[in-house]
Amino acid sequence: MNKMLASILVLAWLLLQxxxxxxxxxxSDGMIRNSYGFVGATVIQTLEGVTYCGVTGVxxxxxxxxxxxxxxxxxxxxxxxxxxxxTFTVSGSCMATAIVDFSDGDxxxxxxxxxxxxxxxxxxxxxxxxxxxxxxEKL
Numbered sequence: 001m002n003k004m005l006a007s008i009l010v011l012a013w014l015l016l017q018x019x020x021x022x023x024x025x026x027x028s029d030g031m032i033r034n035s036y037g038f039v040g041a042t043v044i045q046t047l048e049g050v051t052y053c054g055v056t057g058v059x060x061x062x063x064x065x066x067x068x069x070x071x072x073x074x075x076x077x078x079x080x081x082x083x084x085x086x087t088f089t090v091s092g093s094c095m096a097t098a099i100v101d102f103s104d105g106d107x108x109x110x111x112x113x114x115x116x117x118x119x120x121x122x123x124x125x126x127x128x129x130x131x132x133x134x135x136x137e138k139l
Contacts, residue, residue: 036137
């Protein structure tokens with residue numbers, strides 16, 4: 001009985017030392033040095049009310065901390081495209097931030113969560129009066 005109790009205590013101690021895998025996950029910018037296809041929604045607040053849009057495109061993250069891409073947005077049947085360039089940083093907690101300047105003169109800040117070892121990105125973004133949400137998948 002004492003041997004069994006001692007074995008159970010040792011096993012419990014070992015299990016408590018390991019912790020969950022997700023608690024030990026660390027991310028780096030190397031995880032997202034790739035191109036991602038993304039899709040999302042845009043909510044635009046104006047004096048006339050709220051407009052809901054769909055957005056899709058491709059963005060590439062480079063090893064020097066820069067990003068470049070193209071997006072297409074459709075709002076109430078009106079389609080526009082824009083190119084974007086920016087910079088990004090990745091924290092060890094699998095969060096990333098990108099600041100992007102678009103060819104139409106707008107700029108925005110995007111906040112990402114890196115999931116599945118960098119194969120997928122979840123994001124929210126903002127420009128004054130505009131909110132973006134969506135996800136990206138490694139191409």
